Amino acid sequence: MQSFSRTVERCRPLLGTFVRIRVEGLAPDRAHAAIDAALDTITTIHRLMSFRDAGSDVSRLNRVACREPVSVDQHTLEVLMRAAGFSRISDGRFDVTVAPELVARGLLPAPEGAPMPDAKADWRDIVFLENGKIGFHKPLWIDLGGIAKGYAVDCAIAALRAFSPTKASVNAGGDLRVAGEGYERIRLLPDGRDDKLAAVADVENGSVASSCGRMSRKASGTGGPHVGPHRDGPAGAWQFVSVMAPHCADADALTKVVMAMGEESAPILSIYAAGALTCDQRFGWRGIGSFP
Amino acid sequence: MRIARDIGLADLLINDLIDRPLKPLAAFEPSGAEASRETQGPAAMTSRKAVYPYIVWRKRGQTMNARFLLLSAALMVASPAQATVYLTVEQAQQLMFPGGSFQPDFRSISDEQAASIERRCGVATKGRQLKVWRVSGGGWFMVDEVIGDHDFIPFAVALDDRGAVKSVEILEYSEYVGGDVRNPKWLAQFIGKQDGTPMVLDKDIQNISGATLSSQHVTDGVRRLLAAYAILLAHR
Incomplete structure (x- = not known):
């Protein structure tokens, strides 16, 4: 079989964000067919689980x-x-x-x-x-917001795998999963924090999801996108959480668990074979997780 | 393995790791029907500073290897944004209308038309030209751009012969890799540092995980194109 070093990458607005899909080691036609299949999968899941779409x-x-x-x-x-x-x-x-x-x-x-x-x-x-x-x-x-997004990424990777690329990655606005040999380096970017330190995640055959207590530096007010455990206000207003796990749906859901529970989430992370890196104003960068 | 078990990631002083050569401490696999434990990498436990979270997960022949690293600003990127070209206009045409031929049918937009486009879609019009191609066998191919969070985002829209959206493709995207373009102080720290300093992030980073970027501006851009279609093309 002929091998192709060429990388094919596409990007579409889906799931309310930019979904980027990259495959390596496939002929261009097959690469686009693989990406089309993955995008179709994501579109299906988006239609099923959209909060805004009355038919979902x-x-x-x-x-x-x-x-x-x-x-x-x-x-x-x-x-x-x-x-x-x-x-x-x-x-x-x-x-x-x-x-x-x-x-x-x-x-x-x-x-x-x-x-x-x-x-x-x-x-x-x-x-x-x-x-x-x-x-x-x-x-x-x-x-189902975030967890559905992570699940869509998992399904997209499964769709890509059917075409046997040497490497594949699906990134839905920061919820991402990579498949294939070799590390992929991912920059973790807490919004609004100065860049004295650059956190990166190196992942091979795994997922990264990040959540920020604030939507963006442009968003005004104190209300972040997460809700506190007693629903008494936003959770983790200034906190950035990044979780690595084998499955992207787990990684996304765990960012919320870590945001709400802090270091107490360590046993839960270990169940999902996950690790977390958090950043907040008070403690700076911290790793959370424990080994089984 | 036992060493790893004693040290939760929470114990690690990750800030101590900056700029030090990093070696994996140990590896773990979750207990479970399909998983079996093994140790990987040297158990370099002599110094806490050589420790970082290192995860291995094995299932059906696919192994997750993962680690978090903190790099100092000396290793930061030279340019805060890096542009990825996904598709050229020609590639997008062939992808969105396979086998079609494309007849350019660019339209200029008068002030009056621009005003009615804005009224119709509620989005401000920018350019005064509608880049549109007539596709053999019916349908339209359009290219436009919107202002994203950091840069312009060119995109292509395929409409069927009745003016319904078939698909949308982003042609190019400038990813924000770090730093602040508009902050001269931030940029100043890189002056003179380009030579000899390893720019690891610039070259290696292919993905970003952070606050989710909204694609709303592209959605607005598509609405604007649909309004332009309705006013300029639909009844011609």
């Missing part, structure tokens, strides 16, 4: 799951089950039912036609029923 599984759940069981796609079910795992293991620090808080802060639009959420509802009110159906005990709004 997430929107249907928010509208009707408190009244009757809702059938969802296998992908959506998978992400919900993973999310439930993270909620259980972090004692609710990770919770996909915080969407009302994000809507209140203007980070998400209010879902159309959905009943007003019960203020006491949390992740335990999401029930997994027979035949992969989902029901809600109380009216609630879920947002």
